[in-house]
Amino acid sequence: MTGEPDSPEAWASLAITPSVAVVGLGGAGSEAVQDLLALGIPGAHAIAVNTDAKHLARVGVDERILLAHRELRGRGSGGDRDAVLRAAEESREELLRRLRPFEIVFLLAGLGGGTGSALLPYLAGQLRRTETLPVPVVFLPFQVELETNASRRENVVATVDELEEMGGLLLALSNEKLRRFESLPIHRVFQVRNAYLHSLVASLVDMVDHPSQLNVDLATLKNHLRDSGLSTLLSGEYHVSEPERLVQEALSGSLLDFHFSGRTSALVHLEGGSNFTLRCLDRVLRAMRTRLGEPERLVFGTRVRPEPREVVHLTAVVGGLRTRTVRDAVTA
Ligand SMILES: Nc1nc2c(ncn2[C@@H]2O[C@H](COP(=O)(O)OP(=O)(O)OP(=O)(O)O)[C@@H](O)[C@H]2O)c(=O)[nH]1
Ligand SMILES: [Mg+2]
Numbered sequence: 001m002t003g004e005p006d007s008p009e010a011w012a013s014l015a016i017t018p019s020v021a022v023v024g025l026g027g028a029g030s031e032a033v034q035d036l037l038a039l040g041i042p043g044a045h046a047i048a049v050n051t052d053a054k055h056l057a058r059v060g061v062d063e064r065i066l067l068a069h070r071e072l073r074g075r076g077s078g079g080d081r082d083a084v085l086r087a088a089e090e091s092r093e094e095l096l097r098r099l100r101p102f103e104i105v106f107l108l109a110g111l112g113g114g115t116g117s118a119l120l121p122y123l124a125g126q127l128r129r130t131e132t133l134p135v136p137v138v139f140l141p142f143q144v145e146l147e148t149n150a151s152r153r154e155n156v157v158a159t160v161d162e163l164e165e166m167g168g169l170l171l172a173l174s175n176e177k178l179r180r181f182e183s184l185p186i187h188r189v190f191q192v193r194n195a196y197l198h199s200l201v202a203s204l205v206d207m208v209d210h211p212s213q214l215n216v217d218l219a220t221l222k223n224h225l226r227d228s229g230l231s232t233l234l235s236g237e238y239h240v241s242e243p244e245r246l247v248q249e250a251l252s253g254s255l256l257d258f259h260f261s262g263r264t265s266a267l268v269h270l271e272g273g274s275n276f277t278l279r280c281l282d283r284v285l286r287a288m289r290t291r292l293g294e295p296e297r298l299v300f301g302t303r304v305r306p307e308p309r310e311v312v313h314l315t316a317v318v319g320g321l322r323t324r325t326v327r328d329a330v331t332a
Contacts, residue, residue: 033108067115081114096130140174233318243281244284260321264296268298270284
């Protein structure tokens with residue numbers, strides 16, 4: 001420890017940096033984790049959990065967990081959510097032992113299969129009883145997959161219902177929204193989506209990880225989430241001279257699926273340079289208020305860097321998603 005026992009340095013070194021895990025569940029989730037790793041999330045630990053031993057063996061992560069179970073025999077579940085739940089229940093202690101040490105655990109899964117669809121709400125529910133903050137991230141299948149495959153649709157709806165019921169943060173990335181990139185090759189489209197997800201994950205981690213002038217830390221975030229119902233995460237960057245556009249970009253440029261209800265709330269964090277003025281902050285907050293239809297609660301934090309910057313970065317946790325929103329997207 002540096003400095004005198006009562007010095008600010010000593011206290012700073014006592015403050016615990018949030019430890020973050022990015023966890024891929026099933027095939028699609030594990031692949032997305034690899035893309036996030038490639039883009040870099042400083043300090044985050046990458047884990048893949050699968051019932052498919054072959055797939056697990058070829059993903060490049062820090063830690064692999066095979067859900068071994070008599071029924072599944074290391075070959076994936078072939079869409080059997082119930083079998084995966086039985087396996088998860090059997091391995092509950094082990095899974096929690098590996099995930100509980102982290103303060104924030106992002107859980108990623110493509111919905112529609114068995115492994116990711118079953119594990120995501122199961123683990124989110126288990127972790128919510130601990131000190132760890134679970135952040136579920138789901139990839140919703142293309143509409144055509146839902147319309148042409150009843151069992152896949154049932155898996156998706158069951159998972160989404162459980163997650164909505166739980167409340168808290170939910171990042172639902174809609175494959176349908178990827179249609180705006182339809183001229184790109186398919187693997188590139190998923191990379192674009194994962195790069196967008198990376199910017200959200202990195203923004204959240206950065207918001208709680210580095211001290212600000214008006215601070216938003218992990219405790220602030222957890223408190224905010226407790227009273228906000230179902231929430232999602234937005235982020236964006238725009239020129240410091242156009243604060244309203246910053247809010248518009250963050251809300252409309254999103255690949256997430258969400259609609260707001262009448263009772264919204266927002267936790268907003270802004271980072272800018274030495275030219276980020278109080279007027280700019282005020283305009284962002286007013287724009288946010290208008291766009292969210294007079295939120296019940298608006299909490300904000302700011303961080304100002306010593307050098308001037310062209311852009312302001314916004315991270316927002318917005319609560320009060322209309323219930324059934326994601327399900328509407330699934331059943332529309
Ligand atoms: N492979 C892959 N699939 C994706 C991706 N994004 C969404 N998906 C979809 O994710 C859904 C779930 O598929 P998987 O991840 O293979 O399923 P799983 O969770 O491994 O479950 P089982 O194999 O049935 O045990 C499917 O509808 C895919 O089309 C992606 O980036 N990669
Ligand atoms: Mg699989």
